[in-house]
Amino acid sequence: MNSFYFQNKVLHAESVPVSDLMGAYGSPLYIYSKSQIEFNWQQFEKSFGSHPHLICYAVKANSNLAVLNVLANLGSGFDIVSIGELERVIAAGGNPKKCVFSGVAKTEQAIQKALEYGIYCFNVESVAELDRIESVAASLKMNAPISIRVNPNVDAKTHPYISTGLTENKFGVSVEIALSLYKKTNLSDHLEVFGLDYHIGSQITDISPFLEALDKALELIARLEEEEIYLNHIDIGGGVGVTYDKETPISINDYMHSVIQKVGDLKIMVEPGRSIVGNAGIFVTKVEYLKQNELKSFAIVDGAMNDLLRPALYGSYHQAVTIEDNSKGIKDSWDIVGPVCETADFLAKSRSLTLKQGDYIALMTAGAYGFVLSSNYNSRPRVAEVMVDGSVHQLVRMRETTESLFKNEKILKNETN
Known part of the structure; x- marks a missing residue:
């Protein structure tokens, strides 16, 4: 099963064109497929037959409440590594009696x-x-x-x-x-x-x-x-x-x-984590600028290493695709880089793509260790998350605002003696 697929040269998330989701929720954006999460979990469940077992989803892979709720409704247990994760599971409808604490x-x-x-x-x-x-x-x-x-x-x-x-x-x-x-x-x-x-x-x-x-x-x-x-x-x-x-x-x-x-x-x-949610999510980012020099061609996007850390942290690979066919752009081998002030700020390197400014690029298989590893580095608000269920889509985490980044901070009072 693959819930992210091309139809008429347009990338879809289940039954919804990804371009519609970008128009509705903005960029950058994490998009999850409910049916893919359910399918992946069921592969484990069916494999046990009648043998006594408990599947404890590793919450650290993706801890969004909507994701946890989908799994709780299937009867899943959970592998947690902090009280924060345990209380997330409970808030999402999970049963603490099915939780292991690692x-x-x-x-x-x-x-x-x-x-x-x-x-x-x-x-x-x-x-x-x-x-x-x-x-x-x-x-x-x-x-x-x-x-x-x-x-x-x-x-x-x-x-x-x-x-x-x-x-x-x-x-x-x-x-x-x-x-x-x-x-x-x-x-x-x-x-x-x-x-x-x-x-x-x-x-x-x-x-x-x-x-x-x-x-x-x-x-x-x-x-x-x-x-x-x-x-x-x-x-x-x-x-x-x-x-x-x-x-x-x-x-x-x-x-x-x-x-x-x-x-x-x-x-x-x-305790599966990545195998449940990895291919159930993508990260989509917008091309802000195209920059070419004698040695390199850069697609500078609005997403960054603070949004999707795996490439910078592990040197990991995510397939990169444009969400719609674009025959009018520039075909080249592109490094997809973000606005964070680090040379390590890249999402993909040397990808053969036809691009123009304003295009959207999807980084595939980003449902695991994507948003959960994101940060506010460079005072960047964390992105929104959306879940798709057939033709229905819903915001499952609001995009942060810059004001929210410093709401818990205080300026020292200027006191005089």
Whole structure:
């Protein structure tokens, strides 16, 4: 399924021409497809069949309330890494009892709130964190459900910034430390063993690292059973890649079938993010100027690195297309650059496009780690977000104003002695 497609040489979002959306909501603009989000989530849901499971969407990929609401209505759980994300999920209609709390730096206040909300479990990342959760749970006279995040030391062969399963990464604990933490949890009056968690990285397009990590996790589970410590679930994390350029994503059905064959009756939890929303969103920006010199041709657009950071941060690729056929422009190899005062401010490089001033360019597969990574750098208001459902479209985040950027700031009072 592809909810963004060309019809009569015009880019559509579901049934709506993208040009209509730009006229209605302005530029730059994030556009999301409701049906694509639903379709992507259902690919995971269907792959499990009757096997016990819980899909916990990784909120960090795209945390817009409308996106979360679509998933909550499907019955999704959520993987959260802050109390802010948990409260977003609840505001969007999500169930805290279907939420797992990941992240390496949980504060006492965050742990307390999560326990009071009744989350499904904590994914514990360190010895010190387990001690803190136990202390907070004891102070509340509660039991804290625990899943230990194990670092399987598996190379996901992805960008180093989004690799999380190696010993050199900050996430999780070694197998031996995990074993000791499970023993401690099993003896605690205020901790309860729920499961085992691992996550080896993001944008992975090869199934073999996933299965290698799973085998290592199952070896630990076997050791736990020898100690008469039994788990309710195994959480296999997320990380399934999407197509930005010419990548071939793995088959969700084949992947989950392989997992089910290995884990027996154990409940499976999975934390997809990018694979749910990545191809369900685009970022559209307007060409303000065309600038050519002896070496380079630049399409200077109104969108910038503060709006879509991935190209500057990761050197990542997004397909760039004009939203309408334009045979009257200048055909060249363009660097698509923004107005931020940084050489790193680019959205795409060396793209063969026919352009003229005033054209709109869509950066495809921008639904994940797009708006959530945006900022107000250079005092730029963050852009609007729109969701399309068939022929209906709705603003799901208002465009910020310059006044909103400094409403929480104060000028020092000029006091005299």
